[in-house]
Amino acid sequence: MKHITFIFTVAALICSCGRNIVSDIIPEPSEIHMAGGYFHLPDTLETGCPDSSFLSLDKAFKALVPDTEFRLNVSDKGGLTIRKQDGIAEGGYRMKVSRRGILIEAADYGGAVSATATLGQMVSDGRIPCCTIQDSPRFGWRGFMLDVSRHFFSKEEVMDLLETMASYKFNRFHWHLTDDQGWRIEIRKYPELTDNGAWRDPLAHNHDIICARIAESMEDPSYVLDHSKVVIRDGKEVYGGFYSQEDIREIVAYAGALGIEVVPEIDMPGHSLKVVESYPELSCGGVARWGKDFSVPLCPGNDGLLQFAKDVYSEIFSLFPFGYVHIGADEVEQTHWKTCPKCQARIKSEGLADENGLQAWFVKEMQAFFAANGKKLIGWDEIVSGGAPSEATVMWWRGWRPDTRTTAVENGHELIVSSSEFLYLGGEQDRNSLMKVYNWDPVADGLAGLEDKVLGIQAHLWAETVPTFANACNRIFPRLFAVSELAWSDPAQKDARHFNRRVLLHLRKLEEKGMNYRIPDLSGFCDVNVFADSVRIDVEKPFEDMTVRYTADGTIPRSSSPIYDSPLTISSNTTLHFRPYTSNGMPGDIFRAEYRKTSYMEPCTETGTDTLKPGLKADWYEFRGEACDSITHVPFNGSYVTEGVYIPEEVKGNIGLVFTGYINIPEDGIYSFYTYSDDGSYIRINGEMIVDSDGPHSRMERSGQAALKKGLHAFEARYFDHSGGILEAGFIMPDGRRRLFEAGDFLHTEGQSKTSPEI
Ligand code: ACM
Ligand code: ZN
Numbered sequence: 001m002k003h004i005t006f007i008f009t010v011a012a013l014i015c016s017c018g019r020n021i022v023s024d025i026i027p028e029p030s031e032i033h034m035a036g037g038y039f040h041l042p043d044t045l046e047t048g049c050p051d052s053s054f055l056s057l058d059k060a061f062k063a064l065v066p067d068t069e070f071r072l073n074v075s076d077k078g079g080l081t082i083r084k085q086d087g088i089a090e091g092g093y094r095m096k097v098s099r100r101g102i103l104i105e106a107a108d109y110g111g112a113v114s115a116t117a118t119l120g121q122m123v124s125d126g127r128i129p130c131c132t133i134q135d136s137p138r139f140g141w142r143g144f145m146l147d148v149s150r151h152f153f154s155k156e157e158v159m160d161l162l163e164t165m166a167s168y169k170f171n172r173f174h175w176h177l178t179d180d181q182g183w184r185i186e187i188r189k190y191p192e193l194t195d196n197g198a199w200r201d202p203l204a205h206n207h208d209i210i211c212a213r214i215a216e217s218m219e220d221p222s223y224v225l226d227h228s229k230v231v232i233r234d235g236k237e238v239y240g241g242f243y244s245q246e247d248i249r250e251i252v253a254y255a256g257a258l259g260i261e262v263v264p265e266i267d268m269p270g271h272s273l274k275v276v277e278s279y280p281e282l283s284c285g286g287v288a289r290w291g292k293d294f295s296v297p298l299c300p301g302n303d304g305l306l307q308f309a310k311d312v313y314s315e316i317f318s319l320f321p322f323g324y325v326h327i328g329a330d331e332v333e334q335t336h337w338k339t340c341p342k343c344q345a346r347i348k349s350e351g352l353a354d355e356n357g358l359q360a361w362f363v364k365e366m367q368a369f370f371a372a373n374g375k376k377l378i379g380w381d382e383i384v385s386g387g388a389p390s391e392a393t394v395m396w397w398r399g400w401r402p403d404t405r406t407t408a409v410e411n412g413h414e415l416i417v418s419s420s421e422f423l424y425l426g427g428e429q430d431r432n433s434l435m436k437v438y439n440w441d442p443v444a445d446g447l448a449g450l451e452d453k454v455l456g457i458q459a460h461l462w463a464e465t466v467p468t469f470a471n472a473c474n475r476i477f478p479r480l481f482a483v484s485e486l487a488w489s490d491p492a493q494k495d496a497r498h499f500n501r502r503v504l505l506h507l508r509k510l511e512e513k514g515m516n517y518r519i520p521d522l523s524g525f526c527d528v529n530v531f532a533d534s535v536r537i538d539v540e541k542p543f544e545d546m547t548v549r550y551t552a553d554g555t556i557p558r559s560s561s562p563i564y565d566s567p568l569t570i571s572s573n574t575t576l577h578f579r580p581y582t583s584n585g586m587p588g589d590i591f592r593a594e595y596r597k598t599s600y601m602e603p604c605t606e607t608g609t610d611t612l613k614p615g616l617k618a619d620w621y622e623f624r625g626e627a628c629d630s631i632t633h634v635p636f637n638g639s640y641v642t643e644g645v646y647i648p649e650e651v652k653g654n655i656g657l658v659f660t661g662y663i664n665i666p667e668d669g670i671y672s673f674y675t676y677s678d679d680g681s682y683i684r685i686n687g688e689m690i691v692d693s694d695g696p697h698s699r700m701e702r703s704g705q706a707a708l709k710k711g712l713h714a715f716e717a718r719y720f721d722h723s724g725g726i727l728e729a730g731f732i733m734p735d736g737r738r739r740l741f742e743a744g745d746f747l748h749t750e751g752q753s754k755t756s757p758e759i
Contacts, residue, residue, distance in 0.1 A: 024121065024122075024502055024505055026121070026481050026484055026502050026503075026506055027168065027481075027488035027489045028489040028490075028493055028499075029134075029135040030092075030134055030135045030136055030490060031133065031134045032135075033132050034130070034131045035098070035129075035130040036130060037098075037099050037129075038127040038128060038130060039097050039098065039100075039101065039102060039127060039128045039130060040126060041067055041068045041126050041128065042079065043069065044070075044071055045068050045069070045070050045071065045078070045080055046071050046077075046078040046079055047061075047071060047072045047073070047078045047080045047081070047082065048076050048077045048078035048080070048081040048082070049073065049082045050075060050081075050083055051074075051083065052074050053109065054072075054109060055074070056257040057082065057109075057113065057116060057257075058070060058072045059257035059258065060112075060116045060117075060166065060257055060259065063163040063258060064116050064117050064120035064163070064166060064167055064258075065116060065119055065123060067123050078101070079101045080101060080102040080103075081102070081103050082112055082115075083104070083106075084106065084107070084108075084112075085105040085107060086107060088105060088107040088111060088136070089111075089136035089137075090107060090108060090110075090111070091110045091111050091114065091136060091137045091140060092107065092111050092135055092137065093105065093106040093111040093114055093115035093118075093135055093136075094132075094134050095115050095118065095119070095131075095133040095135075096131075096132045097122075097128050097130050097131050102128070104116075104119075109259060110259040111136075112259075115135075117166055117168070118133060118135065120167060121167070137488045138486075138488055138490060138491070139456030139487050139488075140171075140456055141172055141416055141455040142169060142170045142171050142456055142457065142488060143172035143173070143174050143263070143416065143457070143458030143459070144161075144165055144170050144172070144173060144174065144461075144476075144480070145173075145265075145458060145459070145460040145461065146158070146173070146174075146175060146472070147179065147460075147463040147464075148175065148177060148182075148184050149177065149178055149179035149180075149181050149463070150181045150182065150207055150463040150464045151207070151226075151463040151466055151467050151468075152182060152184060152198075152229050152239075152240055153463075153469060153472070154229070154241065155243065155247045155250065157469045159251065159254055160469070161173075161469075161472075162251075162258050162260055164480075164510075165260060166258035166259060168484040169487070170487070171259055171261065172260065172262075173260050173262045174265060174326060174460075175263065175265065176267070176462075177243075177264055177265060178265070178266050178267050178271070178272070178274065178275075179267055179274075180271055180273035180295045181205075181207065181274075182197065182198055182242075182274065183242065183274040183275070184198060184242045184243060185266075185316075186245050186248075187311075188245070188315060189311045189312075190278070190308070190311070190312065192278035193274065194242040195278075196274070196277060197278055199231075199233060199238040199239065199240040200238060200239055201236065201237075201238060201239075202238070202239040205239070207464045207467075208225055208239065208467065210465055211224075211225060211465055212224075218587075218590075219556070219587065221468075221470070221585075221586070222467075222470040222471035222474055222516065223465075223467060223468070223471060224467070225239060225467045225468075226467060226469075245319060248319045248320075249319060252320060252321070262320055263320075263322060263324050263378065264316050264319070264320050264326065265328055266313065266316060266325075266326075266327065266328065267327075267329075268298055268309055268329065268366075269298040269299075269329070269332055269359070270294055270295065270297045270328070270329070270330065270331050270333060271294070271295065271328060271331065272295070273295045275298060276288040276295075276296060276298070279308065281302070281304060282299060282305050283298055283299050284297070284336040284337060284339075284340035284342070284343060285336060285340070291336060295333060297332050297333050297334070297336060297337070299337075299340060299342055300337070300358050300359070300361065301337075301340055301341075301342025301343035301344070301345055306365060309366060309369075310369055313325065313366070313370070313373075314373070317373050317374075323375060323376050324376045324378050325370060325376070325377065325378065326379070327363065327366055327378070327383075328379065328380060329359065329379040329380055329382055329383050330381075330397070331380075331382070332382065334355035334356070334358075334359065337355045337358055343355070346361070356385050357387075358386075359382070359386050360386030360387050363377070363383050363386075363392065367389045367391060368389075371391065376391065376392075376393060377391070377392045377393070378393040378395055378416070379392055380394075380395050381394050381395065381396045381397055381404040381405065381408065382404075384407050384411065385404070388413070390412035393413060393415070393416065393455065394408035394414070394415050394416070395415075395416045396408060396415055396418060396419065397418045397420050397424075398420060399419045399420040399421030399422070400421075402446050405417070405446060409450050409453045413453075415454050415455065416454075416455050416457065417442040417454060417456070417457045418459075418460060419442070422436065423437075423457065423459045425459050425460065425461055425479050425480065425483075426460070426462045426465075426475050427475075427698075429589075430700065431521045431701050432676060433479060433699075434478055434479055434482055434503065435496060436699065437479050437486070438482040438494070438496065438499055439496070440486070441486070441491055442454070442457045442486060456487060457483070459479070461476055469516075470586060473510070473516040473517055474516045474517060474518055474586070475518070477507065477510060477515070477516070477518060478503045478506070478518065481499075481506055482499075485499065504520070504543070507519075507520070511584065517582075519542060519546070519580045519582060519589070521542070521589070521591070522539050522541060522548065522578050522580060523539075524538050524540040524736070525537065525539065525591070525593040526593070526703035526704050526705050526732065527592065527593065527594065527691075527702055528594045528690075528691075528704040529593060529596070529705050530595075530597075530598040530707050531570075531596075531598070531670070532597070532598065532600065532670075533597075534569055534570065534571035535569070535571075535595060536567050536569050537569070537570065537576070537595070538567040539564055539567075546580050547563055547581045547583075548564040548578055549561040549562060549563055549578070549579050550564045550577060550578045550579070551577045552574055552576055554575055554577075555577070556590050557577050559581070564578060570595055572597060573595065573596055574595045575592065575593070575594045576592075576595065577590055577592050577593075578590070578593065600668060600709045601685065601686050601708050602709055603665070603710065603711025603712050603713055604686075604712050611749075611750075612662070612749060613641070613749070614643075614746070614747060615641045615643050615746055615747075616641070616643075616644075616645070616659045616715070616746045616748055617639060617640075617659070617660050617661055617748045618640050618642045618657055619636065619638075619639045619660075620636070620638055620639065620651050620657055621635065621637060621655075621656035621657075622635040622636075622654050622656070623654050623720050624654050625656070625720065626680070626720075627680065627694055628656075628682050628694045628720060629718075631657070631718055631720060632656075634656065642659065643741070643742060643743040643745075644729070644730070644740055644741040644742055644743075644745070645659050645675070645683075645727065645728075645741050646727055646729070646740075647719075647725065653722075653723075654722050655722075655725065656720045657717075657718065657719045657727075658716070659715075659716065659717040659718070660716050661715055661746045661747055661748030662713060662714060662715055662746065662747045662748065663713050663746055664712055664744070664746065664747060665709070665710055665711060665713060667710050668708070668710050670705050670706070670707050671706055671708055671731060672704070672705050672732035672733075673690055673691050673705070673731060673732065674691060674702065674703040674704075674730065674731075675717070675719075675727070675729040676700070676701045676726065676729070677725070677727045677728070677729075678697065678698050678699040678700065678721060678725045679696045679697055679719075679721045679722070679725060680693060680695045680696060680697065680718075680719065680721075681694070681702075681718060681719040681720075682717065682718050683704070683717045684716045685706050685708070685713050685715055685716075686713050686714050687714065688706070689704075690706045691704040691729075692704065699726055712747065715746065717729060728740060729741055730742075
């Protein structure tokens with residue numbers, strides 16, 4: 001394995017000619033210059049650390065550079081010297097590696113940990129290439145949130161996660177400790193919270209039932225409930241767990257040594273079923289149940305709630321030294337407050353406008369309490385409605401409510417960008433999900449000129465259907481690498497090819513550590529493939545030594561299915577399923593590839609009497625439906641001519657697009673096409689469905705092939721979406737590259753489509 005790493009490293013040095021960035025490091029450093037030669041790491045490295053406040057770096061070294069034992073002492077001498085130095089950007093560092101030794105300078109502890117992370121990533125075959133690095137972060141807040149309520153993660157798993165976070169220069173761990181499904185932190189004054197609230201019957205719990213079903217139907221061990229978290233209580237098996245205050249102190253101290261501040265979240269007044277179950281008097285109706293949209297909330301009309309919240313947060317303040325503490329305050333079911341006499345009395349006595357005002361009042365009371373205890377309150381972006389005090393920090397998560405982000409900034413709040421669209425890493429990954437995150441910019445997207453209000457960015461993992469640490473890692477990697485670059489690196493340095501190459505290398509590093517990740521796509525086929533007589537199927541794997549299993553009977557590949565180890569040849573209609581496995585036996589996505597025997601389509605001989613013009617004709621309909629074929633049944637907005645299949649800026653709102661014309665095929669051949677759309681899209685050629693991505697869905701790539709003779713073929717593409725969406729379409733080239741449709745691919749006749757308003 002080390003050998004492979006070394007080859008990658010050398011390749012990086014060679015292929016990056018013309019750039020001053022030559023590293024394999026994630027996130028990309030600001031500046032790195034290679035000097036030639038290596039520093040060979042001894043088994044034990046005497047490490048001089050003149051500033052004693054840096055001495056807990058020994059834990060960071062152990063975690064991030066495990067190859068060597070670093071013996072730290074308060075001195076200015078050693079094979080490695082780490083100095084505290086003014087004049088370096090906050091969180092940044094300078095590093096010089098020569099054949100004789102290493103010098104690291106940082107203005108603060110976080111910077112020294114980041115240098116350690118860089119060093120750890122540079123070690124290969126026991127040596128570090130000589131270089132000089134100057135590096136500093138784009139954002140001060142580089143966060144990751146783990147939900148330990150919906151499923152519980154052990155102290156050891158949290159510590160593993162912290163090490164990985166530090167390795168990718170994340171410095172805030174947001175710990176979602178409580179929610180409707182589990183209370184995970186010992187609160188001494190309210191022991192029932194964990195006595196009752198940390199445990200559940202997995203056979204009766206919706207999330208656990210869903211996971212068990214997936215584990216079975218998909219043969220995916222990462223969905224099997226983690227039995228180390230099942231215990232016998234009162235003769236019954238229950239699932240769960242919680243952190244004692246001792247555990248919390250230990251984790252917080254370890255995070256601190258890794259340069260990570262821990263932000264605890266105790267979610268109130270919604271998401272609190274576990275409180276209501278144990279202390280029903282703190283809710284409006286006294287019954288723990290589900291409301292219209294969310295769970296029954298706590299009752300801000302009840303003075304007892306304020307006391308409870310203050311008691312709980314007082315214990316939290318004593319456990320978590322960081323200045324920021326999260327109160328949640330998202331997704332509150334206010335309908336219960338409308339009918340609660342205590343809540344209504346509070347609205348009246350405080351002169352509040354409505355239930356939104358009541359929510360804001362609760363947040364304000366808590367903010368004052370936090371401030372009196374020297375803490376800053378963070379809330380989800382719901383705290384903006386009703387008017388939270390400007391001292392509160394807003395975590396903007398609702399990607400579909402960009403107005404709350406803008407209002408937060410206008411109202412003077414600090415902002416942490418946590419867009420559900422780009423930074424919620426729990427959702428399904430596919431071929432495009434990594435680059436979707438990498439290509440996004442958290443500031444350019446709606447916050448240009450307001451950087452000074454943005455503390456930073458944070459990614460999230462909600463754990464409703466994440467029953468194991470392996471499953472968690474499968475969701476977050478490799479996207480967490482992209483988040484790491486967004487949070488740390490200069491966006492002007494973005495280079496997708498360079499990033500993708502590094503991603504493969506870092507996935508191998510995760511695998512070496514026994515950590516799971518989403519295996520990059522298999523390629524070499526479309527969703528629907530065609531052939532004339534027979535076809536040789538040559539599946540490309542992301543890593544040559546990766547095991548791929550397959551089936552030809554329509555079932556999913558299982559660990560007992562045949563191994564694909566050489567190209568297959570077929571000569572009749574067949575549907576194959578392929579599935580890659582990591583060396584740790586974890587399965588990846590299942591790829592379905594349909595193969596259809598077909599004959600070549602003849603080109604059109606009749607293209608109408610009008611002269612053919614370049615491009616496609618596009619018709620825009622005011623469409624609110626959910627199927628491409630229904631688009632033409634609704635009011636028509638206008639038409640335009642386009643060079644490709646995409647959404648022009650002028651086309652907004654409820655969109656149904658129908659593109660028609662002829663595709664110009666240069667020579668007989670089998671051509672591969674794709675669409676990447678949110679929502680539905682399709683491509684038909686000569687009336688035949690070639691790419692079918694119809695129906696409502698999030699961003700998704702679909703592909704298909706057509707056997708086409710040279711000449712013009714009738715082309716039609718359709719697309720719909722209700723709020724902007726995304727649409728790309730084009731060819732898949734023989735080397736797998738996607739090439740958007742462009743000028744020259746199409747012709748159309750002027751009379752081919754509707755004649756109403758030009759857009
Ligand atoms: C959230 O996702 N409810 C903050
Ligand atoms: Zn109430």
